Amino acid sequence: MKNLKKVLAVLLSACFVLSFAACSGDSGNSTPADDDKSSEESKNEGGDGDSDEYDYYSDYAQDISGDIEFYQQKPEIEDYMYEVIDDFNAVYPNITVTQNVQNDAASNLQTRAASGDFTDIWLYWPTDMVWQSFYDEGLLMDVTDQPYIKTAAESVEALFERDGKYYGVPEANNAAGIIANVGMFEDNGIALPEDWDSFIAACDAFVEKGIVPIGLTLKDGADCARNILLGDYVPGDEVKAVARGEKKLSETDFPKSVDDLTKIYSYATDKAISSDYNTGLTDFANEESAMFISGNWTFASIRGINPDIKIEQLPLPSSQGRGYIVSGVDVGYTIGADTQYPEACNAFVNFLVSQPQAEKYCNHDAAIPAIKGVEVKDKTAARMVAKVAAGESFNWPNHFFPAGGAEQLTNQAATQFYMDIQELGAEQAKAKYIETMDGIMDGSIK
Numbered sequence: 001m002k003n004l005k006k007v008l009a010v011l012l013s014a015c016f017v018l019s020f021a022a023c024s025g026d027s028g029n030s031t032p033a034d035d036d037k038s039s040e041e042s043k044n045e046g047g048d049g050d051s052d053e054y055d056y057y058s059d060y061a062q063d064i065s066g067d068i069e070f071y072q073q074k075p076e077i078e079d080y081m082y083e084v085i086d087d088f089n090a091v092y093p094n095i096t097v098t099q100n101v102q103n104d105a106a107s108n109l110q111t112r113a114a115s116g117d118f119t120d121i122w123l124y125w126p127t128d129m130v131w132q133s134f135y136d137e138g139l140l141m142d143v144t145d146q147p148y149i150k151t152a153a154e155s156v157e158a159l160f161e162r163d164g165k166y167y168g169v170p171e172a173n174n175a176a177g178i179i180a181n182v183g184m185f186e187d188n189g190i191a192l193p194e195d196w197d198s199f200i201a202a203c204d205a206f207v208e209k210g211i212v213p214i215g216l217t218l219k220d221g222a223d224c225a226r227n228i229l230l231g232d233y234v235p236g237d238e239v240k241a242v243a244r245g246e247k248k249l250s251e252t253d254f255p256k257s258v259d260d261l262t263k264i265y266s267y268a269t270d271k272a273i274s275s276d277y278n279t280g281l282t283d284f285a286n287e288e289s290a291m292f293i294s295g296n297w298t299f300a301s302i303r304g305i306n307p308d309i310k311i312e313q314l315p316l317p318s319s320q321g322r323g324y325i326v327s328g329v330d331v332g333y334t335i336g337a338d339t340q341y342p343e344a345c346n347a348f349v350n351f352l353v354s355q356p357q358a359e360k361y362c363n364h365d366a367a368i369p370a371i372k373g374v375e376v377k378d379k380t381a382a383r384m385v386a387k388v389a390a391g392e393s394f395n396w397p398n399h400f401f402p403a404g405g406a407e408q409l410t411n412q413a414a415t416q417f418y419m420d421i422q423e424l425g426a427e428q429a430k431a432k433y434i435e436t437m438d439g440i441m442d443g444s445i446k
Helices: 002-012 033-045 075-091 105-114 129-136 147-151 154-160 182-187 196-208 225-233 236-243 254-265 277-285 296-305 342-352 355-365 382-389 406-424 426-442
Strands: 066-072 095-101 121-123 169-181 291-295 311-314 325-335
Touching: 066 075, 066 105, 066 342, 075 095, 075 296, 075 342, 075 355, 095 342, 105 129, 121 342, 147 169, 147 342, 154 169, 154 325, 169 182, 169 225, 169 296, 169 355, 169 382, 225 236, 225 254, 225 325, 254 406, 254 426, 277 291, 277 296, 291 296, 296 311, 296 355, 311 382, 325 342, 325 382, 342 355, 406 426
Parallel strands: 066 095, 066 121
Antiparallel strands: 121 325, 169 291, 169 311, 169 325
16 A cells, blocks of 8 residues: 555656745744743653653544545655654554645645645645635634644744634744755865855855855756845845735845845856756765755755765855844644544644654754654754754745745746846846846736
Protein backbone atom coordinates (compact mmCIF):
# COMPACT_ATOMS: atom_id res chain seq x y z
CA MET A 1 0.00 0.00 0.00
CA LYS A 2 2.81 2.39 0.88
CA ASN A 3 4.46 1.96 -2.53
CA LEU A 4 1.14 2.43 -4.30
CA LYS A 5 0.52 5.65 -2.40
CA LYS A 6 3.99 6.86 -3.19
CA VAL A 7 3.57 6.21 -6.91
CA LEU A 8 0.29 8.11 -6.88
CA ALA A 9 1.86 11.01 -5.05
CA VAL A 10 4.80 11.15 -7.45
CA LEU A 11 2.46 11.22 -10.41
CA LEU A 12 0.56 14.08 -8.81
CA SER A 13 3.72 15.98 -7.95
CA ALA A 14 5.43 18.45 -10.24
CA CYS A 15 8.67 20.37 -10.04
CA PHE A 16 8.10 22.64 -7.09
CA VAL A 17 9.11 26.24 -6.68
CA LEU A 18 9.89 26.39 -3.03
CA SER A 19 11.07 29.92 -2.62
CA PHE A 20 7.57 30.89 -1.51
CA ALA A 21 5.45 27.85 -0.98
CA ALA A 22 7.62 25.96 1.48
CA CYS A 23 7.84 28.92 3.65
CA SER A 24 5.41 30.70 5.79
CA GLY A 25 4.67 33.58 8.07
CA ASP A 26 5.13 34.56 11.64
CA SER A 27 2.92 37.25 13.13
CA GLY A 28 4.15 40.12 11.00
CA ASN A 29 6.83 42.03 12.86
CA SER A 30 6.18 40.24 16.11
CA THR A 31 8.76 39.13 18.62
CA PRO A 32 8.47 35.35 18.86
CA ALA A 33 10.78 35.10 21.84
CA ASP A 34 7.96 33.27 23.60
CA ASP A 35 8.78 30.28 21.40
CA ASP A 36 12.14 29.83 23.12
CA LYS A 37 10.57 30.42 26.51
CA SER A 38 7.94 27.79 25.81
CA SER A 39 10.66 25.27 25.03
CA GLU A 40 12.04 25.73 28.53
CA GLU A 41 8.67 25.73 30.23
CA SER A 42 7.52 22.67 28.36
CA LYS A 43 9.68 20.38 30.46
CA ASN A 44 6.80 20.62 32.89
CA GLU A 45 4.02 21.04 30.32
CA GLY A 46 4.87 18.85 27.35
CA GLY A 47 5.17 15.37 28.80
CA ASP A 48 8.15 13.09 29.10
CA GLY A 49 8.64 12.57 25.36
CA ASP A 50 8.66 8.76 25.57
CA SER A 51 7.29 7.81 22.15
CA ASP A 52 7.17 4.09 23.06
CA GLU A 53 4.35 4.68 25.54
CA TYR A 54 2.33 6.85 23.14
CA ASP A 55 1.20 9.01 26.07
CA TYR A 56 0.45 11.82 23.65
CA TYR A 57 -1.96 9.71 21.61
CA SER A 58 -4.24 8.36 24.33
CA ASP A 59 -6.94 10.99 23.74
CA TYR A 60 -8.08 9.17 20.59
CA ALA A 61 -9.40 5.62 20.51
CA GLN A 62 -7.16 3.37 18.46
CA ASP A 63 -10.09 1.67 16.77
CA ILE A 64 -10.98 4.85 14.83
CA SER A 65 -11.34 4.19 11.11
CA GLY A 66 -11.35 6.35 8.01
CA ASP A 67 -9.76 7.04 4.64
CA ILE A 68 -8.23 10.52 4.66
CA GLU A 69 -6.16 12.66 2.31
CA PHE A 70 -3.06 14.46 3.58
CA TYR A 71 -2.51 17.33 1.15
CA GLN A 72 0.86 19.09 1.20
CA GLN A 73 3.41 20.95 -0.93
CA LYS A 74 6.81 20.02 0.51
CA PRO A 75 8.40 17.40 -1.77
CA GLU A 76 11.58 17.39 0.30
CA ILE A 77 9.71 15.72 3.20
CA GLU A 78 7.57 13.38 1.10
CA ASP A 79 9.58 10.25 1.90
CA TYR A 80 9.87 11.27 5.54
CA MET A 81 6.10 11.66 5.77
CA TYR A 82 5.57 8.16 4.38
CA GLU A 83 7.60 6.90 7.33
CA VAL A 84 5.47 8.97 9.71
CA ILE A 85 2.30 7.54 8.16
CA ASP A 86 3.67 4.03 8.68
CA ASP A 87 4.36 4.86 12.35
CA PHE A 88 0.85 6.28 12.67
CA ASN A 89 -0.69 3.14 11.21
CA ALA A 90 1.15 1.06 13.80
CA VAL A 91 -1.01 2.85 16.39
CA TYR A 92 -4.13 3.44 14.28
CA PRO A 93 -4.29 0.49 11.86
CA ASN A 94 -7.83 1.27 10.69
CA ILE A 95 -7.05 4.72 9.29
CA THR A 96 -5.72 4.99 5.74
CA VAL A 97 -3.75 8.17 5.01
CA THR A 98 -3.08 9.03 1.37
CA GLN A 99 -0.36 11.64 0.95
CA ASN A 100 -0.93 14.02 -1.97
CA VAL A 101 2.09 16.23 -2.76
CA GLN A 102 1.11 18.99 -5.16
CA ASN A 103 2.93 21.62 -7.16
CA ASP A 104 1.43 25.07 -6.47
CA ALA A 105 -0.75 23.44 -3.85
CA ALA A 106 -2.65 26.53 -2.73
CA SER A 107 -3.88 27.41 -6.22
CA ASN A 108 -4.75 23.81 -6.98
CA LEU A 109 -6.72 23.55 -3.76
CA GLN A 110 -8.58 26.75 -4.62
CA THR A 111 -9.66 25.10 -7.87
CA ARG A 112 -10.77 21.99 -6.02
CA ALA A 113 -12.61 23.99 -3.38
CA ALA A 114 -14.55 25.85 -6.06
CA SER A 115 -15.97 22.52 -7.19
CA GLY A 116 -16.77 21.40 -3.64
CA ASP A 117 -13.75 19.10 -3.31
CA PHE A 118 -11.72 20.36 -0.35
CA THR A 119 -9.14 18.14 1.34
CA ASP A 120 -9.16 16.38 4.71
CA ILE A 121 -5.85 17.62 6.18
CA TRP A 122 -3.85 20.47 4.69
CA LEU A 123 -0.22 21.28 5.53
CA TYR A 124 -0.07 25.07 5.23
CA TRP A 125 0.25 28.32 7.19
CA PRO A 126 -2.38 30.67 8.60
CA THR A 127 -0.88 34.00 7.58
CA ASP A 128 -1.37 33.35 3.87
CA MET A 129 -4.24 35.06 2.07
CA VAL A 130 -5.38 31.77 0.53
CA TRP A 131 -5.69 30.19 4.00
CA GLN A 132 -7.63 33.27 5.10
CA SER A 133 -9.95 33.02 2.11
CA PHE A 134 -10.74 29.39 2.97
CA TYR A 135 -11.48 30.45 6.54
CA ASP A 136 -13.80 33.19 5.26
CA GLU A 137 -15.63 30.57 3.17
CA GLY A 138 -16.15 28.32 6.19
CA LEU A 139 -13.98 25.52 4.81
CA LEU A 140 -11.72 25.12 7.87
CA MET A 141 -12.59 23.06 10.95
CA ASP A 142 -12.77 24.64 14.39
CA VAL A 143 -10.36 22.54 16.49
CA THR A 144 -10.42 24.71 19.62
CA ASP A 145 -11.45 21.83 21.87
CA GLN A 146 -8.84 19.38 20.60
CA PRO A 147 -6.16 18.48 23.19
CA TYR A 148 -3.28 19.02 20.77
CA ILE A 149 -3.88 22.78 20.75
CA LYS A 150 -2.27 22.94 24.20
CA THR A 151 0.96 21.34 22.95
CA ALA A 152 1.90 24.33 20.75
CA ALA A 153 3.85 27.42 21.75
CA GLU A 154 1.20 30.04 22.47
CA SER A 155 2.74 32.79 20.32
CA VAL A 156 2.72 30.52 17.27
CA GLU A 157 -0.63 28.86 17.94
CA ALA A 158 -2.15 32.36 18.10
CA LEU A 159 -1.61 32.67 14.35
CA PHE A 160 -4.33 30.06 13.80
CA GLU A 161 -6.82 31.97 15.97
CA ARG A 162 -9.83 33.69 14.42
CA ASP A 163 -12.58 35.24 16.53
CA GLY A 164 -11.48 33.41 19.65
CA LYS A 165 -11.34 29.97 18.03
CA TYR A 166 -8.49 27.92 16.57
CA TYR A 167 -8.46 26.50 13.07
CA GLY A 168 -5.19 24.60 13.01
CA VAL A 169 -1.99 23.84 14.87
CA PRO A 170 1.71 24.45 14.05
CA GLU A 171 4.51 21.92 14.25
CA ALA A 172 7.60 23.84 13.15
CA ASN A 173 8.86 27.24 12.08
CA ASN A 174 11.39 27.99 9.39
CA ALA A 175 14.03 30.58 8.59
CA ALA A 176 15.51 31.52 5.23
CA GLY A 177 18.81 33.12 4.36
CA ILE A 178 22.22 32.17 3.03
CA ILE A 179 23.22 28.51 3.23
CA ALA A 180 27.01 28.59 3.10
CA ASN A 181 29.36 25.76 2.21
CA VAL A 182 31.70 26.33 5.14
CA GLY A 183 34.36 24.07 3.65
CA MET A 184 34.56 26.14 0.46
CA PHE A 185 34.88 29.33 2.51
CA GLU A 186 37.65 27.82 4.66
CA ASP A 187 39.52 26.27 1.74
CA ASN A 188 39.60 29.60 -0.10
CA GLY A 189 40.42 31.75 2.91
CA ILE A 190 37.17 33.70 2.69
CA ALA A 191 35.33 34.83 5.82
CA LEU A 192 31.66 34.03 6.31
CA PRO A 193 29.68 37.24 5.68
CA GLU A 194 28.37 39.22 8.64
CA ASP A 195 26.85 42.20 6.78
CA TRP A 196 26.17 43.50 3.28
CA ASP A 197 29.73 44.68 2.58
CA SER A 198 31.33 41.41 3.68
CA PHE A 199 28.69 39.48 1.72
CA ILE A 200 29.57 41.35 -1.48
CA ALA A 201 33.27 41.00 -0.72
CA ALA A 202 32.83 37.23 -0.34
CA CYS A 203 30.94 37.02 -3.64
CA ASP A 204 33.66 39.00 -5.42
CA ALA A 205 36.41 36.85 -3.88
CA PHE A 206 34.78 33.65 -5.14
CA VAL A 207 34.33 35.16 -8.61
CA GLU A 208 38.06 36.02 -8.69
CA LYS A 209 38.82 32.38 -7.93
CA GLY A 210 36.52 31.17 -10.71
CA ILE A 211 33.92 29.83 -8.28
CA VAL A 212 30.20 30.54 -8.58
CA PRO A 213 29.40 32.50 -5.39
CA ILE A 214 25.61 32.01 -5.32
CA GLY A 215 23.59 29.23 -6.95
CA LEU A 216 20.73 31.45 -8.15
CA THR A 217 17.53 29.77 -9.35
CA LEU A 218 15.77 32.24 -11.62
CA LYS A 219 13.57 29.88 -13.60
CA ASP A 220 9.93 30.45 -12.63
CA GLY A 221 11.00 33.07 -10.08
CA ALA A 222 12.34 30.40 -7.76
CA ASP A 223 14.81 32.53 -5.80
CA CYS A 224 14.25 33.40 -2.15
CA ALA A 225 16.35 36.58 -2.13
CA ARG A 226 13.70 38.97 -3.42
CA ASN A 227 11.22 37.87 -0.77
CA ILE A 228 13.73 38.17 2.07
CA LEU A 229 14.84 41.62 0.95
CA LEU A 230 11.26 42.83 0.46
CA GLY A 231 10.37 41.83 4.01
CA ASP A 232 13.44 43.48 5.50
CA TYR A 233 12.76 46.80 3.79
CA VAL A 234 8.96 46.81 3.97
CA PRO A 235 7.54 45.89 7.41
CA GLY A 236 4.48 43.66 7.60
CA ASP A 237 2.03 46.48 8.31
CA GLU A 238 3.18 48.28 5.17
CA VAL A 239 2.82 45.15 3.05
CA LYS A 240 -0.69 44.69 4.42
CA ALA A 241 -1.51 48.33 3.59
CA VAL A 242 -0.26 47.79 0.04
CA ALA A 243 -2.36 44.63 -0.30
CA ARG A 244 -5.41 46.59 0.89
CA GLY A 245 -4.79 49.21 -1.78
CA GLU A 246 -4.00 51.97 0.71
CA LYS A 247 -0.59 52.72 -0.83
CA LYS A 248 1.60 51.59 -3.69
CA LEU A 249 4.54 49.26 -3.19
CA SER A 250 6.71 51.86 -4.93
CA GLU A 251 5.82 54.32 -2.16
CA THR A 252 7.60 52.15 0.42
CA ASP A 253 11.29 51.24 0.61
CA PHE A 254 10.67 48.46 -1.90
CA PRO A 255 12.83 50.19 -4.57
CA LYS A 256 15.80 49.95 -2.19
CA SER A 257 15.29 46.20 -1.97
CA VAL A 258 15.29 46.08 -5.77
CA ASP A 259 18.69 47.80 -5.77
CA ASP A 260 20.07 45.05 -3.53
CA LEU A 261 18.39 42.35 -5.60
CA THR A 262 19.95 43.76 -8.76
CA LYS A 263 23.39 43.44 -7.19
CA ILE A 264 22.70 39.84 -6.16
CA TYR A 265 21.44 39.01 -9.66
CA SER A 266 24.70 40.35 -11.08
CA TYR A 267 26.36 37.18 -9.76
CA ALA A 268 24.06 34.92 -11.78
CA THR A 269 25.67 32.57 -14.28
CA ASP A 270 24.24 31.72 -17.68
CA LYS A 271 22.73 28.60 -16.09
CA ALA A 272 20.68 30.59 -13.57
CA ILE A 273 17.79 31.42 -15.90
CA SER A 274 17.24 27.71 -16.62
CA SER A 275 17.72 26.60 -13.00
CA ASP A 276 14.73 25.86 -10.81
CA TYR A 277 14.86 25.24 -7.07
CA ASN A 278 15.77 21.56 -7.38
CA THR A 279 18.58 22.30 -9.84
CA GLY A 280 20.05 25.00 -7.64
CA LEU A 281 19.87 22.84 -4.54
CA THR A 282 21.52 19.89 -6.30
CA ASP A 283 24.29 22.08 -7.76
CA PHE A 284 24.99 23.58 -4.34
CA ALA A 285 25.08 20.16 -2.69
CA ASN A 286 27.56 19.06 -5.36
CA GLU A 287 29.72 22.09 -4.51
CA GLU A 288 29.13 23.89 -7.79
CA SER A 289 28.38 27.08 -5.85
CA ALA A 290 29.56 28.40 -2.49
CA MET A 291 26.20 29.71 -1.31
CA PHE A 292 22.52 28.94 -1.83
CA ILE A 293 19.76 31.31 -0.74
CA SER A 294 17.02 29.21 0.82
CA GLY A 295 15.69 27.87 4.10
CA ASN A 296 16.41 25.31 6.78
CA TRP A 297 14.01 22.92 5.03
CA THR A 298 16.79 22.21 2.50
CA PHE A 299 19.34 20.82 4.96
CA ALA A 300 18.21 17.20 4.82
CA SER A 301 18.04 17.23 1.02
CA ILE A 302 21.50 18.80 0.70
CA ARG A 303 23.02 16.26 3.07
CA GLY A 304 21.18 13.48 1.32
CA ILE A 305 23.04 14.39 -1.87
CA ASN A 306 26.37 15.11 -0.19
CA PRO A 307 26.69 13.59 3.31
CA ASP A 308 30.16 15.10 3.77
CA ILE A 309 29.20 18.71 3.12
CA LYS A 310 29.67 21.19 5.97
CA ILE A 311 27.01 23.89 5.91
CA GLU A 312 25.90 26.80 8.05
CA GLN A 313 22.92 29.09 7.62
CA LEU A 314 23.45 32.84 7.83
CA PRO A 315 21.13 35.85 7.60
CA LEU A 316 20.94 37.36 4.12
CA PRO A 317 22.06 40.95 4.78
CA SER A 318 20.70 44.05 3.08
CA SER A 319 22.58 47.24 2.30
CA GLN A 320 20.24 49.70 4.06
CA GLY A 321 17.52 47.60 5.65
CA ARG A 322 16.88 46.49 9.21
CA GLY A 323 19.00 43.34 9.08
CA TYR A 324 16.03 41.14 9.98
CA ILE A 325 15.39 37.61 8.77
CA VAL A 326 12.28 35.96 7.42
CA SER A 327 10.83 33.26 9.65
CA GLY A 328 7.44 31.74 10.25
CA VAL A 329 5.26 28.67 10.37
CA ASP A 330 6.74 26.19 7.93
CA VAL A 331 4.60 23.24 8.92
CA GLY A 332 1.10 23.64 10.29
CA TYR A 333 -2.00 21.49 9.92
CA THR A 334 -5.57 22.51 9.16
CA ILE A 335 -8.53 20.14 8.80
CA GLY A 336 -11.30 20.56 6.26
CA ALA A 337 -14.62 21.45 7.90
CA ASP A 338 -16.56 18.98 5.76
CA THR A 339 -14.28 15.98 6.10
CA GLN A 340 -16.14 12.68 6.26
CA TYR A 341 -13.77 11.42 8.97
CA PRO A 342 -13.19 14.17 11.58
CA GLU A 343 -12.08 11.74 14.29
CA ALA A 344 -9.49 10.16 12.02
CA CYS A 345 -8.21 13.58 10.94
CA ASN A 346 -7.86 14.78 14.52
CA ALA A 347 -6.08 11.59 15.52
CA PHE A 348 -3.56 12.05 12.68
CA VAL A 349 -2.94 15.73 13.43
CA ASN A 350 -2.56 14.92 17.12
CA PHE A 351 0.03 12.29 16.18
CA LEU A 352 1.92 14.71 13.94
CA VAL A 353 2.24 17.45 16.56
CA SER A 354 2.88 15.21 19.56
CA GLN A 355 6.15 16.05 21.24
CA PRO A 356 7.97 12.86 20.11
CA GLN A 357 6.93 13.29 16.48
CA ALA A 358 7.56 17.05 16.44
CA GLU A 359 11.01 16.53 17.91
CA LYS A 360 11.73 13.89 15.29
CA TYR A 361 10.61 16.23 12.51
CA CYS A 362 12.45 19.31 13.81
CA ASN A 363 15.70 17.36 14.07
CA HIS A 364 15.15 15.91 10.60
CA ASP A 365 14.62 19.38 9.12
CA ALA A 366 16.69 21.46 11.57
CA ALA A 367 13.48 23.42 12.08
CA ILE A 368 12.60 25.93 14.78
CA PRO A 369 10.17 24.10 17.08
CA ALA A 370 6.59 25.30 17.52
CA ILE A 371 5.72 22.49 19.93
CA LYS A 372 6.61 22.61 23.61
CA GLY A 373 9.36 20.34 24.89
CA VAL A 374 11.12 19.92 21.55
CA GLU A 375 14.92 20.20 21.46
CA VAL A 376 16.87 20.47 18.21
CA LYS A 377 20.44 19.16 18.27
CA ASP A 378 21.34 20.36 14.78
CA LYS A 379 22.96 23.81 15.17
CA THR A 380 23.26 24.60 11.45
CA ALA A 381 20.69 27.38 11.82
CA ALA A 382 21.87 28.62 15.25
CA ARG A 383 22.35 32.18 13.98
CA MET A 384 18.83 32.22 12.62
CA VAL A 385 17.36 30.88 15.85
CA ALA A 386 19.16 33.67 17.72
CA LYS A 387 17.64 36.27 15.40
CA VAL A 388 14.16 34.88 15.97
CA ALA A 389 14.72 34.81 19.73
CA ALA A 390 15.87 38.45 19.63
CA GLY A 391 12.73 39.51 17.76
CA GLU A 392 14.72 40.35 14.63
CA SER A 393 12.46 38.45 12.26
CA PHE A 394 9.50 39.22 10.04
CA ASN A 395 6.68 37.40 8.35
CA TRP A 396 6.98 36.10 4.80
CA PRO A 397 5.70 39.18 2.92
CA ASN A 398 4.22 37.19 0.04
CA HIS A 399 1.62 35.78 2.42
CA PHE A 400 0.03 39.20 2.57
CA PHE A 401 -0.21 39.44 -1.21
CA PRO A 402 -3.74 39.54 -2.62
CA ALA A 403 -5.28 36.10 -3.13
CA GLY A 404 -6.12 34.93 -6.62
CA GLY A 405 -2.76 34.50 -8.35
CA ALA A 406 -0.66 37.47 -7.19
CA GLU A 407 2.10 35.23 -5.92
CA GLN A 408 2.39 33.38 -9.21
CA LEU A 409 2.55 36.70 -11.06
CA THR A 410 5.35 37.93 -8.82
CA ASN A 411 7.30 34.75 -9.61
CA GLN A 412 6.98 35.50 -13.32
CA ALA A 413 7.89 39.15 -12.76
CA ALA A 414 11.12 38.19 -10.99
CA THR A 415 12.22 35.99 -13.87
CA GLN A 416 11.37 38.75 -16.34
CA PHE A 417 13.28 41.25 -14.22
CA TYR A 418 16.48 39.25 -14.56
CA MET A 419 15.95 38.89 -18.31
CA ASP A 420 15.30 42.62 -18.61
CA ILE A 421 18.54 43.40 -16.79
CA GLN A 422 20.38 41.54 -19.53
CA GLU A 423 18.41 43.13 -22.38
CA LEU A 424 17.54 46.63 -21.15
CA GLY A 425 20.19 47.40 -18.56
CA ALA A 426 19.80 47.62 -14.80
CA GLU A 427 18.10 51.03 -14.45
CA GLN A 428 15.40 50.45 -17.06
CA ALA A 429 14.84 46.92 -15.80
CA LYS A 430 14.41 48.14 -12.21
CA ALA A 431 11.86 50.77 -13.24
CA LYS A 432 9.88 48.21 -15.22
CA TYR A 433 9.97 45.67 -12.38
CA ILE A 434 8.78 48.16 -9.78
CA GLU A 435 5.92 49.25 -12.05
CA THR A 436 4.96 45.62 -12.64
CA MET A 437 4.95 44.85 -8.92
CA ASP A 438 2.72 47.88 -8.29
CA GLY A 439 0.29 46.55 -10.90
CA ILE A 440 0.25 43.05 -9.40
CA MET A 441 -0.38 44.37 -5.91
CA ASP A 442 -3.17 46.77 -6.90
CA GLY A 443 -4.83 44.20 -9.14
CA SER A 444 -4.39 46.05 -12.43
CA ILE A 445 -2.15 43.22 -13.65
CA LYS A 446 -3.83 39.82 -13.49
